[in-house]
Amino acid sequence: MSKQMMTLKKLSGLSNFSISTVSKALADNPEISVKTRNKIKGLAKLYNYSPNLTAKNLKERKTRTIGVIIPNILAHFFAKVLAGIEKEATEQGYHIITCISDESYEKEVKSIEMLANGSVDGFIISISKETFVKENYQHLQSVINKGLPVLMFDRVTNRIDCDKVVINDFESSYNATKKLMRSGCKNIVFVSPIHNTSVGLERVRGYKEAIEEELIYKGKQETLIIEDYKRFSKDFLEFIKHNKVDGVMAADELSGIYTMNLIIGAGFKVPEDIAVIGFTDGILAENSNPPLTTVDQHGTNLGSIAIKKIVNRLNNATETKEYKTTVVETTLIERGSTIFS
Incomplete structure (x- = not known):
């Protein structure tokens, strides 16, 4: 039997357990005995079985993907935040899709519209300069109204109610x-x-x-x-x-x-x-x-906090509507451009 063609149904036939039991065993569901879990996991490993994440995500109505929109990839701060987001997202079992607004309101809106059509579960965004000038945040409110959580970091606005991560x-x-x-x-x-x-x-x-x-x-x-x-x-x-x-x-x-x-x-x-x-x-x-x-x-830490907060929001969507602003403390690093006693 081809290892590449292994499916949950075939694994069920090989193990003589129902598809439901096999699925629960692979997910370490405590309803299934340790002996049965080990047997099914052993067969899965032998036949190189891996779950169909696309089907799983469709069933759960989740993409396990977060859209990240930043104003400028060349700015070191945003690069560090993105690194923190990427690392923590991987550890949380999520992927990210990154868009760069290039300080443009139009690009920011287009990125939101493109990703909000079923591609992501939520957004992490730092608002562009042009968006602040226009004072138009309808594109952000629209996705929140659709049930997609938005988290703002660094550049934020009080005109949108959502979770925020900023420095002092x-x-x-x-x-x-x-x-x-x-x-x-x-x-x-x-x-x-x-x-x-x-x-x-x-x-x-x-x-x-x-x-x-x-x-x-x-x-x-x-x-x-x-x-x-x-x-x-x-x-x-x-x-x-x-x-x-x-x-x-x-x-x-x-x-x-x-x-x-x-x-x-x-x-x-x-x-x-x-x-x-x-x-x-x-x-x-x-x-x-x-x-x-x-x-x-502390951009890397800020990015890590942002992912943790939005994943927590996704996992507990029905529990609370209270939004919080997290403030990351800064550190002054003294170098040669100043003389302090």
Whole structure:
């Protein structure tokens, strides 16, 4: 008998047990005795039997697949989150289908529509910049209304009720800004390419809070915010001279390194003249010159948590409708772009 053609029905005939008993034995159902389970498993191994997962999934009305939509695969943070999602999904017995919105609302909508037609059991998504600008989240609400769970991570919106996994963006930015102040920085600029996202808004809010506290208590500091950091380069030298900038708080890794390069190109020293802190502990931050001090967002762990939460939601869909936001604590990694005592 061909091993490749082995089916549950044929295995039933070989073992002299019903199809139901064979199925339960292979699933380690305690209704079946250990002796019978071992006998059936031995035959299954001998004849190279493997269950028809497609048929099983159709019966259970599950694909055991999660759709993952991220704005940018080149950003180290999203790559780390994706790695955490992939690893944990495999351990949970799930597959993932990854789509990249490329910061486009249209691509995000098309990805949702394509996967929501029976391809996945739920979605993990970080919202694109364009979606935030349009403030249109109907595509997400639609799939939730169909019974497909949605989990948002990193970039989220309060206009959709669902599970969320985020970092403490406000607190992280606030603490990093305070750290620059304690190191002697008196004029700190905030640089951001993500000002129109939930993440960017929370990070600039943390920066502002730290600056405004200093202004109230000591009569120093003013908020200096650069939203389009690439335009910053045109009049950079004049800007930092006029504002006597001695510290930079960057909303992500690339803007931190870009700004640091502009500083050095303008003849200033990092960190002696101007100290720099960014977000995301990526390969670029670790290998820049000098290495960039960063807020580590623990992306791999965040991805792992996201999968656990959505799988738990899928397995307990009828038990609770209460949605929760999980906050992942960050860590400041001190490197050569700052001098802390």
